[in-house]
């Protein structure tokens with residue numbers, strides 16, 4: 001039976017307020033990982049480390065003092081927040097999530113609560129403020145990533161094993177609360193908080209704090225959206241409380257992985273997948289090609305698959321220490337943007353198309369604004385025929401290419417709820433979208449076979 005929880009889920013089901021509906025309708029976001037780790041870029045003393053660049057401090061066993069001294073070299077002279085925001089707009093993202101502080105503990109805003117921040121670098125200026133302004137001017141919502149895990153702060157603890165630990169860690173929790181309050185108060189247009197670094201025992205033993213933070217942020221910024229990864233309950237259960245109810249406003253467990261296209265249990269809640277372009281690099285790595293880097297079409301397919309299951313897709317960029325976005329990322333952003341310019345109706349406001357059987361050739365999305373059904377095609381069958389199974393009582397009026405709605409696409413009902421869609425004889429150099437106008441059959445003249 002249900003446990004009585006003080007720090008468990010605060011509500012059940014999906015939030016339907018305007019702020020959450022906007023968060024949901026955005027669908028496609030840009031993750032940005034930027035910090036001192038961009039300076040060494042995965043290399044140290046002439047050696048390349050093939051691990052995540054933002055983990056170089058631990059991979060190369062670098063002392064706090066040495067790592068922290070990187071802040072004296074942080075001077076992104078080529079940083080142009082307007083250029084980043086323009087690139088993001090052209091790529092077609094509706095939101096952006098920026099690392100305000102990653103595990104290294106370096107704050108990209110002039111925090112009152114830690115000297116280890118951008119004001120005490122040659123660069124000096126408030127990077128978070130500049131990015132919020134530039135992205136908001138492009139109509140892009142901004143969320144703040146915040147790592148609770150902090151390698152720099154002397155009061156951080158991985159576990160609480162002594163009185164000293166609990167005294168120090170309560171200082172740390174107050175520090176983190178102060179920083180989060182500062183972020184919520186000083187940047188009033190922030191739309192969400194993306195918590196990371198919450199897997200250690202020290203946090204699992206302090207679930208009460210995670211709820212306190214969620215409540216504080218929602219009090220300062222009504223409507224703000226908080227990810228499940230912040231939360232631990234009375235018994236240290238994370239993301240989902242000990243009764244199996246999701247905590248926070250959306251599930252943020254999909255990191256560098258997606259649910260399978262037929263895993264429809266995710267459609268019952270809001271969720272987001274975050275994804276790297278290389279296999280596992282969030283921060284800038286000098287050697288982009290030490291691992292496989294995903295092609296634009298692979299990334300577009302991930303976006304389509306995520307949308308088809310009612311989730312958001314957060315694609316990561318790792319800017320260089322000089323403030324430039326690497327050319328490979330610029331090119332990928334442009335290719336995705338060209339696709340989104342034509343096909344965004346299948347993505348924005350898109351979601352799970354209930355009852356439409358997932359097919360091998362691609363993904364269905366249902367647009368909750370125009371109520372249209374979109375078929376996003378990635379694999380053209382040799383037959384040239386797309387097989388479609390319609391939900392009970394639903395027929396397809398007409399089908400056309402989104403790119404050219406005058407294109408009449410022939411469809412034929414070959415059996416009850418079984419449709420053949422005959423693709424036009426043309427080349428399709430990129431994934432493409434078919435718009436299906438559906439109609440509810442008038443049930444009372446439906447003669448059972």
Ligand SMILES: C[C@@H]1N[C@@H](c2cn(-c3ccccc3)nn2)[C@H](O)[C@@H]1O
Pocket residue numbers: 033052054196197255274282
């Ligand atoms: C969103 C991503 N989460 C951070 C991360 C991932 N991990 C991790 C650590 C051990 C195993 C698997 C994942 N630790 N921190 C990455 O650095 C990035 O910020």
